[in-house]
Amino acid sequence: ENNETQNQQYFDYLNTLQYTGLRNSDGTGTFKRSSSRLSFEKKIDGKPDNKLTADLTYNNGSSGNNSDIVNSFSYPDGSIYSPTTHVFNDGSGNSYQVTGQIDYSNKISDSKRIEFGLRSFYNNSKTNFATYSVDGNNIKTKLPLSHNYTYTEKVNAGYFNYANKI
Numbered sequence: 604e605n606n607e608t609q610n611q612q613y614f615d616y617l618n619t620l621q622y623t624g625l626r627n628s629d630g631t632g633t634f635k636r637s638s639s640r641l642s643f644e645k646k647i648d649g650k651p652d653n654k655l656t657a658d659l660t661y662n663n664g665s666s667g668n669n670s671d672i673v674n675s676f677s678y679p680d681g682s683i684y685s686p687t688t689h690v691f692n693d694g695s696g697n698s699y700q701v702t703g704q705i706d707y708s709n710k711i712s713d714s715k716r717i718e719f720g721l722r723s724f725y726n727n728s729k730t731n732f733a734t735y736s737v738d739g740n741n742i743k744t745k746l747p748l749s750h751n752y753t754y755t756e757k758v759n760a761g762y763f764n765y766a767n768k769i
Contacts, residue, residue, distance in 0.1 A: 655707050657703075
């Protein structure tokens with residue numbers, strides 16, 4: 604839970620106080636994340652420098668938050684400067700990532716080595732955020748600051764290396 608109060612002062616260019624503001628916000632948020640990994644290693648022909656390795660990693664998570672924000676403004680004498688405003692924010696998101704990798708390495712001799720491998724990464728993320736203006740009857744009107752995003756990323760790579768000392 605997150606509660607915050609801000610006292611605000613608004614001055615003109617001569618540094619004369621024009622009006623004050625009081626902003627109260629009350630919000631909550633959640634965040635959950637988990638990760639799992641599976642690893643494999645096989646020594647070929649029983650040699651420690653001739654091996655095949657593989658890794659698979661899975662991560663996922665979710666989040667959520669909401670907040671009520673109320674702003675009131677008054678002149679320095681205490682009279683109302685402008686009507687009180689009320690905004691409600693509501694957001695959520697979830698994502699997961701998968702990474703897979705396989706590598707082969709073989710030290711053929713003290714002067715020769717061969718290595719190659721593949722790696723793949725996948726990321727999927729969704730974010731939803733809505734901002735509402737709330738009137739005196741508690742009726743919410745969605746504002747254009749709201750958004751819904753879906754993001755997908757795919758990266759695949761490979762490598763090959765041969766080293767030979769002369």
